[in-house]
Amino acid sequence: MLASSAVLRRQQLVIRCLGVGGYSDHNINTNQKPMQGVRFSSGAASFSLEADAENVLRAITPTLDPNRHKGQAGNIAVIGGCREYTGAPYFAAISALKIGADLSHVFCTRDAASVIKSYSPELIVHPILEESYSVRDEDKSFILENVLGEVDKWMERFDCLVIGPGLGRDPFLLDCVSKIIKHARQSNVPIVIDGDGLFLITNWLDLVSGYHLAVLTPNVNEYKRLVQKVLSCEVNDEDAREQLLSLAKRIGGVTILRKGKADLISDGETVESVSIYGSPRRCGGQGDILSGRQVFVSDSRNPTMLGCIAGSTLMRKAASLAFENKKRSTLTTDIIECLGRR
Ligand SMILES: NC(=O)C1=CN([C@@H]2O[C@H](COP(=O)(O)OP(=O)(O)OC[C@H]3O[C@@H](n4cnc5c(N)ncnc54)[C@H](OP(=O)(O)O)[C@@H]3O)[C@@H](O)[C@H]2O)[C@@H](O)CC1
Numbered sequence: 001m002l003a004s005s006a007v008l009r010r011q012q013l014v015i016r017c018l019g020v021g022g023y024s025d026h027n028i029n030t031n032q033k034p035m036q037g038v039r040f041s042s043g044a045a046s047f048s049l050e051a052d053a054e055n056v057l058r059a060i061t062p063t064l065d066p067n068r069h070k071g072q073a074g075n076i077a078v079i080g081g082c083r084e085y086t087g088a089p090y091f092a093a094i095s096a097l098k099i100g101a102d103l104s105h106v107f108c109t110r111d112a113a114s115v116i117k118s119y120s121p122e123l124i125v126h127p128i129l130e131e132s133y134s135v136r137d138e139d140k141s142f143i144l145e146n147v148l149g150e151v152d153k154w155m156e157r158f159d160c161l162v163i164g165p166g167l168g169r170d171p172f173l174l175d176c177v178s179k180i181i182k183h184a185r186q187s188n189v190p191i192v193i194d195g196d197g198l199f200l201i202t203n204w205l206d207l208v209s210g211y212h213l214a215v216l217t218p219n220v221n222e223y224k225r226l227v228q229k230v231l232s233c234e235v236n237d238e239d240a241r242e243q244l245l246s247l248a249k250r251i252g253g254v255t256i257l258r259k260g261k262a263d264l265i266s267d268g269e270t271v272e273s274v275s276i277y278g279s280p281r282r283c284g285g286q287g288d289i290l291s292g293r294q295v296f297v298s299d300s301r302n303p304t305m306l307g308c309i310a311g312s313t314l315m316r317k318a319a320s321l322a323f324e325n326k327k328r329s330t331l332t333t334d335i336i337e338c339l340g341r342r
């Protein structure tokens with residue numbers, strides 16, 4: 001079957017981002033020497049720790065190419081935003097634009113939509129999700145079909161879905177989102193699962209199990225719940241890397257970025273860590289920024305690990321720059337202003 005144009009575009013994004021075959025986006029246009037510094041062995045990227053986080057950042061960030069048109073540097077969608085939470089989906093969606101995506105959509109509930117639209121004209125906000133309180137039982141299947149139809153109209157054009165920032169835990173809303181995840185898998189769209197999206201898949205692991213284009217970004221609580229559910233034990237920080245490797249292996253296919261003092265990243269085969277930069281401020285919203293940074297997640301395995309290393313490094317670098325400037329008063333909005341600064 002001919003790969004759809006979106007899959008081809010995502011694969012071109014892979015080649016440009018990774019410089020697979022020694023060519024970065026810049027080389028493609030100028031045929032200069034392949035990039036140095038990023039080592040690939042037997043098809044799996046093997047990186048030392050901190051120094052390569054910088055090299056990965058350099059390797060995976062596509063250069064600005066005058067021959068490209070709008071959308072080719074990345075078109076992402078955040079699935080999240082409800083009556084309770086409107087900041088999280090905004091943080092995730094604007095962060096993707098700030099690191100270079102061209103278009104950023106938010107699919108949220110009607111209540112949240114006008115609030116998120118008021119935060120920024122840069123975002124394309126779709127008020128299509130519903131929570132139980134606004135839906136009669138007899139209308140639920142019709143509304144579910146309508147939600148899926150609205151998302152499917154756009155699905156082929158997305159390079160990545162970020163599912164969960166500010167989603168909340170409403171059962172009807174989570175049921176709709178579970179169907180969106182299934183449709184994304186059928187369309188081979190990479191997905192980043194964060195926030196309440198992790199609450200959903202922890203209770204329904206089949207949604208992501210075996211899907212190598214899925215990235216999970218749990219915080220301390222969310223990771224604890226995943227370990228309890230999948231490994232039937234408590235988090236063991238004595239053997240954090242081994243436990244993360246087992247968790248990723250047991251779920252199968254996914255890449256997990258365990259957020260913490262050091263971010264640990266595993267695809268079930270290797271484990272990498274990123275602990276450079278960062279700030280001592282733990283204000284809410286920093287994880288949402290990180291989930292939006294995974295816009296480089298792509299079609300094949302290695303870039304998923306690379307995307308996580310790059311996203312974590314960029315997030316921590318921006319947090320460090322913001323803290324230098326604002327100290328104890330640093331907020332997530334200050335960190336967003338520092339994104340993309342090198
Ligand atoms: N400005 C914004 O809009 C921001 C919005 N945010 C959004 O908030 C959502 C939750 O994210 P978070 O990080 O607070 O979740 P987390 O650490 O697992 O829980 C902390 C503790 O609270 C509890 N708990 C949580 N949610 C619950 C619920 N719905 N109903 C009941 N209990 C709940 C939880 O209990 P537990 O699950 O452990 O039993 C734990 O004890 C998520 O969608 C995120 O994107 C954040 O990104 C920040 C900025």
Ligand SMILES: Nc1ncnc2c1ncn2[C@@H]1O[C@H](COP(=O)(O)OP(=O)(O)OP(=O)(O)O)[C@@H](O)[C@H]1O
Pocket residue numbers: 195218219220259260261262263278279280282283284285286287288289290312315316
């Ligand atoms: N102790 C720490 N020291 C330095 N950086 C940290 C520390 N804990 C987390 N981080 C970094 O802060 C970012 C957000 O992690 P955090 O655990 O706050 O996510 P979260 O709880 O999902 O955030 P959010 O409030 O957006 O939901 C991650 O990039 C992580 O690398």
Ligand SMILES: [Mg+2]
Pocket residue numbers: 194195219287288
């Ligand atoms: Mg979070």
